[in-house]
Amino acid sequence: MTLVHRQRVVALLALAVVGAVLTGCSSSSPSNASSPSPAGSSVTSAASSVPAGGTKITISSFKFNPDSLTVAPGQTVTVLNNDSTAHTLTASAGKAFDTGTISPGNSGSFTAPTAPGSYPYTCTIHPFMHGTLIVK
Numbered sequence: 568m569t570l571v572h573r574q575r576v577v578a579l580l581a582l583a584v585v586g587a588v589l590t591g592c593s594s595s596s597p598s599n600a601s602s603p604s605p606a607g608s609s610v611t612s613a614a615s616s617v618p619a620g621g622t623k624i625t626i627s628s629f630k631f632n633p634d635s636l637t638v639a640p641g642q643t644v645t646v647l648n649n650d651s652t653a654h655t656l657t658a659s660a661g662k663a664f665d666t667g668t669i670s671p672g673n674s675g676s677f678t679a680p681t682a683p684g685s686y687p688y689t690c691t692i693h694p695f696m697h698g699t700l701i702v703k
């Protein structure tokens with residue numbers, strides 16, 4: 568009689584342990600899932616920590632102005648084309664960023680790389696145009 572009772576207690580304890588492990592797993596997985604997702608977190612942090620519309624490059628007279636700009640990782644940079652011909656702002660190496668063709672009087676934008684560093688860029692239509700984006 569006492570032996571049966573002990574076996575039931577052991578069985579109940581085992582169930583309780585399994586239950587605790589299961590609930591522990593399910594409650595901890597959402598926090599684990601949110602931290603290693605760089606895509607989702609970078610989008611939200613970029614939107615919340617960087618003031619909107621703060622960073623801009625203007626193209627005029629076939630020059631990027633400023634020709635050296637420091638931005639935060641993942642920041643959105645607006646590029647205004649003040650010339651009467653089309654331009655692009657394109658990373659020189661690795662296609663790190665590219666506005667595509669910006670027609671005269673219009674603006675485009677690109678997203679700065681998330682890795683800190685110095686990124687030379689050019690206009691693919693006018694390769695003599697140069698600038699540098701610094702991410703840090």
Ligand SMILES: [Cu+2]
Nearest residue numbers: 654690692693
């Ligand atoms: Cu150009």
